[in-house]
Amino acid sequence: MKEIPVTSLQRLPIYLNYLKTLDDDIVNISSKAIADALNMGEVLVRKDLAYTPATGKTRVGYNRKELIAAIEEYLGCNSKKNAVIFGAGGLGRALLAYQGFKNYGIDIVAAFDTDSKKCGRIAGKPIINYSYAKEGIRKTGACLAIIATPASAAQEVADLLVSCGVKAILNFAPILLSVPDTCVVRNMDVAANLAILSSYLA
Amino acid sequence: MKEIPVTSLQRLPIYLNYLKTLDDDIVNISSKAIADALNMGEVLVRKDLAYTPATGKTRVGYNRKELIAAIEEYLGCNSKKNAVIFGAGGLGRALLAYQGFKNYGIDIVAAFDTDSKKCGRIAGKPIINYSYAKEGIRKTGACLAIIATPASAAQEVADLLVSCGVKAILNFAPILLSVPDTCVVRNMDVAANLAILSSYLA
Numbered sequence: 280m281k282e283i284p285v286t287s288l289q290r291l292p293i294y295l296n297y298l299k300t301l302d303d304d305i306v307n308i309s310s311k312a313i314a315d316a317l318n319m320g321e322v323l324v325r326k327d328l329a330y331t332p333a334t335g336k337t338r339v340g341y342n343r344k345e346l347i348a349a350i351e352e353y354l355g356c357n358s359k360k361n362a363v364i365f366g367a368g369g370l371g372r373a374l375l376a377y378q379g380f381k382n383y384g385i386d387i388v389a390a391f392d393t394d395s396k397k398c399g400r401i402a403g404k405p406i407i408n409y410s411y412a413k414e415g416i417r418k419t420g421a422c423l424a425i426i427a428t429p430a431s432a433a434q435e436v437a438d439l440l441v442s443c444g445v446k447a448i449l450n451f452a453p454i455l456l457s458v459p460d461t462c463v464v465r466n467m468d469v470a471a472n473l474a475i476l477s478s479y480l481a
Numbered sequence: 482m483k484e485i486p487v488t489s490l491q492r493l494p495i496y497l498n499y500l501k502t503l504d505d506d507i508v509n510i511s512s513k514a515i516a517d518a519l520n521m522g523e524v525l526v527r528k529d530l531a532y533t534p535a536t537g538k539t540r541v542g543y544n545r546k547e548l549i550a551a552i553e554e555y556l557g558c559n560s561k562k563n564a565v566i567f568g569a570g571g572l573g574r575a576l577l578a579y580q581g582f583k584n585y586g587i588d589i590v591a592a593f594d595t596d597s598k599k600c601g602r603i604a605g606k607p608i609i610n611y612s613y614a615k616e617g618i619r620k621t622g623a624c625l626a627i628i629a630t631p632a633s634a635a636q637e638v639a640d641l642l643v644s645c646g647v648k649a650i651l652n653f654a655p656i657l658l659s660v661p662d663t664c665v666v667r668n669m670d671v672a673a674n675l676a677i678l679s680s681y682l683a
Contacts, residue, residue, distance in 0.1 A: 288680065292673030296632075296655050317657055354676050362675065369575030374671065376571050379655055383676035423679055430498075447678040449671070453498050453581055455519055463681045465674050469576065469651070471494030472667050473564065474556050474585035476649040477625055478490065479665045 283330045290327050292383075293317065295350045298343055309340030356384040361421040365436045366428035367392035367406045370451060374425060376402040388419045393432075416443045423447050430454045437464075485532045492529050494585075495519065497552045500545055511542030558586040563623040567638045568630035569594035569608045572653060576627055578604040590621045595634075618645045625649050632656045639666075 314321040333349035335341045367390045375390045393409040433452035453468045516523040535551035537543045569592045577592045595611040635654035655670045
C-alpha cells in the first residue's frame with residue numbers, strides 16, 4: 280500500500296459517496312467530471328485516486344463501478360471490522376442505531392456505559408455495563424472504538440482501550456487524549472467544529 | 482482580524498480545552514509547556530497563538546487566564562449566536578440536548594423535522610415541524626445550522642438554509658452539499674471518519 284497523505288485519505292469517502300449517487304446508466308466518468316461536480320481541482324482528484332487500485336483510461340476516464348470497488352477496497356470496506364462505543368448517552372445511543380457504518384464494512388457490536396440504568400438493547404445491539412468492557416472487546420475482537428463519554432471519563436476509557444490492543448479511536452469527547460504512537464485518534468469535537476464555523480461569520 | 486489558516490483555526494479549541502483543564506494555581510504557561518502537553522511542535526503553537534490577541538512574555542510565557550480569554554475572543558465565544566438543527570432523529574436529538582455548545586457562546590434554539598411525531602421538546606428546547614423552518618430561522622436570527630438528516634434530505638435543507646441567509650453549516654449527512662461560496666460547510670461524516678481510521682489498521 281502506498282503511503283497516502285491524510286488529506287487525500289479524507290477525500291476518498293467523498294468521492295465514494297458521490298460516485299454512488301450517480302445514475303446506474305453512467306458507465307464511465309472522467310476525473311474532470313468528478314472534479315467539476317465536487318468543486319475541486321482535476322489534478323488533485325487524479326492524484327487522490329492514484330492511491331487506490333483504480334486505473335483510468337485516456338479520453339474515457341474511469342469505469343464507475345470499478346472505481347467504486349477500488350476505493351472501497353482501499354478503504355477496507357470489504358474486510359469486516361468490529362467496533363465498540365463507550366458512553367451510551369444521547370450520542371452513543373444514536374451512533375449505536377446508525378446504519379451508515381455498514382457501507383464501510385464496520386459493524387458496531389456493542390456499547391458500554393457505567394450507568395446500569397442505560398444498559399439494555401438499542402436497534403438489537405447490546406449496551407453493557409462498563410465493568411465487562413475488557414471481556415467484551417476481547418470476545419468481539421473489536422479493533423475500532425468510539426468514545427462518546429463526557430470529557431472527564433474519556434482518558435480512562437482510552438487507557439482501557441490501549442490496554443486491550445485497540446489501535447484506532449474516534450473521539451467525540453472535548454479533550455485531547457494521550458495515547459501511545461501505536462494508536463491513532465481522530466477527534467470529532469462537535470461544539471468546537473461549530474465554533475470554528477462560527478468564527479467565519481465574524 | 483488576520484487571515485488564519487484553517488489548520489491553525491482547528492487547533493485553537495484544542496488549546497482552549499487544554500488550558501481550561503489546568504489547575505487554577507497555574508498562572509503562567511509557556512508555548513513549550515503547551516506544545517509538550519499536546520505532543521506538538523513549539524513553533525507551531527506559537528504561530529497558532531499569534532493569530533489571537535494573546536501576547537506572551539519572554540521567559541514567562543502567557544498568562545493562562547489571559548490566553549484563555551484571547552482564544553475565546555478570537556473564536557467569538559463571547560458574542561452569542563443562535564443555531565438550529567435539522568433532523569430530530571437520534572443524532573439531532575442528542576445534539577439538541579448537548580450542553581457543550583455553550584462554552585463557545587452558541588445557543589441551539591430549536592430543531593426541525595418533517596415527522597410531526599418527532600415534534601415536541603427535548604431538554605426544554607422545541608422540535609418544530611419542518612414547514613415552519615423559514616419562520617423559525619427568521620424569528621431566532623439563527624446564523625448557524627447543523628444538518629442531521631438522512632443524506633436524501635440534506636441538499637433540500639441546505640438550499641432552504643442558503644435562502645434564509647444562513648452562512649455556516651455543520652453537515653453530518655454523508656453527502657457533499659452544493660452551496661454558494663458565501664456559505665461555509667464543515668462535514669462531519671461519522672462513518673467515513675471511522676472508515677478513515679480503520680484504513681490505518683490494514
